[in-house]
Amino acid sequence: MEADPENPRLHLAWALVSIKTTDGGIMLNHPDDLERWSEHLFKAGYRFHPECQEIKRLPPRRGDEHWLNPTYQWVPIDTPDPAPIRTPDVTQYTQYEQADLLEQMVRDGKFAPEQIDDMLARGQIREDRIAPAPMLARPEPVIDVSRLKDVPRPEPKKHKRRKR
Numbered sequence: 415m416e417a418d419p420e421n422p423r424l425h426l427a428w429a430l431v432s433i434k435t436t437d438g439g440i441m442l443n444h445p446d447d448l449e450r451w452s453e454h455l456f457k458a459g460y461r462f463h464p465e466c467q468e469i470k471r472l473p474p475r476r477g478d479e480h481w482l483n484p485t486y487q488w489v490p491i492d493t494p495d496p497a498p499i500r501t502p503d504v505t506q507y508t509q510y511e512q513a514d515l516l517e518q519m520v521r522d523g524k525f526a527p528e529q530i531d532d533m534l535a536r537g538q539i540r541e542d543r544i545a546p547a548p549m550l551a552r553p554e555p556v557i558d559v560s561r562l563k564d565v566p567r568p569e570p571k572k573h574k575r576r577k578r
Contacts (some may be wrong), residue, residue, distance in 0.1 A: 422456035423449040432486035
């Protein structure tokens with residue numbers, strides 16, 4: 415969410431993100447609420463003056479810059495920005511290193527069974543290096559409920575109405 419000095423709804427909304435609460439948590443508010451509050455403050459006479467700014471907002475280190483990502487940080491204005499986290503260029507990896515990455519993702523349950531079968535058929539992953547993902551396996555039933563169909567159900571109790 416970027417500041418727009420000409421738009422009351424965006425003028426201060428950026429500054430209302432991830433404000434700490436008294437219990438140490440962080441307020442998560444919908445962008446529409448932030449824009450309404452910004453407009454209210456704008457109409458009340460508040461304006462952003464960069465020369466007066468003492469803190470700045472750092473975006474999340476990981477994940478999307480989204481209002482539901484509570485990892486924004488407010489830090490002193492002179493705090494250096496951290497180096498960005500970069501994902502590796504897997505085209506620079508060998509075929510075996512690429513297979514290792516895919517196999518790790520298979521073990522973590524990131525692919526559907528059909529995708530795993532396709533990667534095995536193409537030789538992109540090695541069958542001896544992947545364990546079946548527990549979330550893809552069907553759990554054994556805990557209780558045998560096959561005979562419950564024949565069990566007669568009790569009649570519901572009828573309650574007497576109280577007199578008023």
